Amino acid sequence: MSSQGLRRLFGDPLNAVLSLGVLAAALVCLPPLVRWGLVNAVFQPDPAACEALQGRGACWGVVAEKARFIVLGRYPADALWRPALAAGLIAGSWLVAAFGRLSGGRLAAVLALPPLAALPILGGGFAGLEAVPTELWGGLPLTLLLTAAGMAGALPLGIAVAYGRRSRLPVLRGILTGYVELARGIPLVAALFVASFLLPLFFPDGMALDMLWRVLIAIVLFAAAYLSEIVRGGLQAIPTGQLDAAAALGFTPWQAQRHVVLPQVLGAVAPSLANSAIALFKDTSLVTIVSLYELTGSLGLALAGDAQWRPFYLEAWIFLATIYWAGCTLLARLSRQLEQGQPRRPGDRPHP
């Protein structure tokens, strides 16, 4: 190690103590971890071998045994290509958006169309595809669908609400402010309970909806309130001179908003929107509380009733946490990509 590196680690008493502390903790923790996770671990789905470990090693066999169920849920086993395709389309669109150089309408299309396509793929009931009820949708495709469709529904609504709250009509402003404060004030669990217990009471008899649709409505209304605040902040940051300039060029007020203001606002707040998508991606785990078995729910479903594999919950958990971590990291990468795609205006401070 260079002498500068050594000075950083041990240059003064406080740093020396901290460095020694971290090194000691690593010495104590790492060898048992490596022994548990790699050296003693069983990688085959062999319950007898796993049980023989008595906890001295990890049983990664549980992942080999249960991965299909955790990732694809209870979907009929003879049509697993459909949830796999649906998940692939949505995850693929995130990859393209995170690593490609798309912007504007093309980016919106790449992100909004896959969840729309996923619906008929999962639902079926046409062209020889067997109809599969929404109760059987689960695992990763459901997590991705709730996130992508939730965002795709919430963004237009959020933009409309943000504009509505700038309207000159106090009644409209009042109603929308009430909605935004209500949705932002309550926990998502409460909103999901409303979707689960109250929406069936609200809708007329002919319009009974599956739990999936009710939950999606709740997610869209919940997320739209947060997105509307982001968009509203973006709208407030646009100098009024922009509108004057557009008017001077002969734009109607609508055209000015559509072609001058909104593109700038959406460009500026795109990273924040992507951060909201990360929050929603993690929050979809809560729908397991109202019995929709997305990734988190299907982990419980896969292990709860299985005495043989249940002791190896932690290993399956690590597998699942890695999937969530990868999804969040991908969306964070998308957020950074959107940030870099920003045109710099003179006077902007460079980002650190």
Next chain:
Amino acid sequence: MAPRHTARLAQALILAVFLGLAALLATTTAEHLAQRGIRSGFDFLLEPAGFALGESLLAFEPEDTTLRAFAAGLANTLRVALPGVVLALTVGILTGFARMGDNPLLRGLASGAIDAFRNVPLLLQLLAWYFILTDLLPAADAALRLGPGVYLSKSGLALPWWGEQGFETPEIAGFGIEGGARLTPEYLAMLLGLVLYSAAYIAETLRGAVEALPPGQRLAALAMGMTPRQAFLLVVLPQAWRAALPPVTSQLLNLFKNASLAVAIGYPDLVSVAGTSLNQTGRAIECLSIVIAVYLLLSLAAAALSRHLEARSLRGSHE
């Protein structure tokens, strides 16, 4: 028509549509309730609850009123959220310091921890803590001894505390632990999960605020002869803290809202009490209105507190 009249007409129209929708919703709901034979009203709050709570700060028996059950639920929410806020701030600020400090080992450790805790859903983290605390720990008669009178086992954390016979030190007796106070695995899992998740966000918010500060501030402090540590603590941090205050307050409010995930691991917070009562009485509208009203009040209180803190932190500056 004059624009003022158009505006009035539009407002009246919006109001009419809104009220019409509300009325439609109310009649459909009333019809459905009648069809299903569900009575409505808040009278059930004064009737015996008929269910027990896993644990409660407020003494609670199934014969007590439902109102008391809700109060006990709220007390349980506060019991995990208030210590949670204090601990999350402490751990978050310390982690933030470690993340920004000049020790590469500590920086790497903090950065890895922040990354891990922020990128896994809180619910999943809670489930893991709960599994670790209830399945992997030894039984009470073989409890881990963490210190004098401090025992950790499947049945929770036993601590020295004031009991019926004055100050008591827990001891292993037979198949259990006797004396002192007990924190249940449900409570511990909630506290651990909420604190670590929120702390990771607070640390990251703090770092963002420090990095958003113009670098000239630090350089000027160094040029005046301050040590790097002085420049950070006396010049950079006070300004960054002011910028970080609104997002940190909103993080702490999120901790209160996230306490509602208790329903997933069986800690009887306000939302799980509402869920239980809802299943018992069928009064979904009433139970959920109570939850929503309580959380809106909490949000209003937090907003007021946040404005107060911001005003105070601005008063201290010479801007």
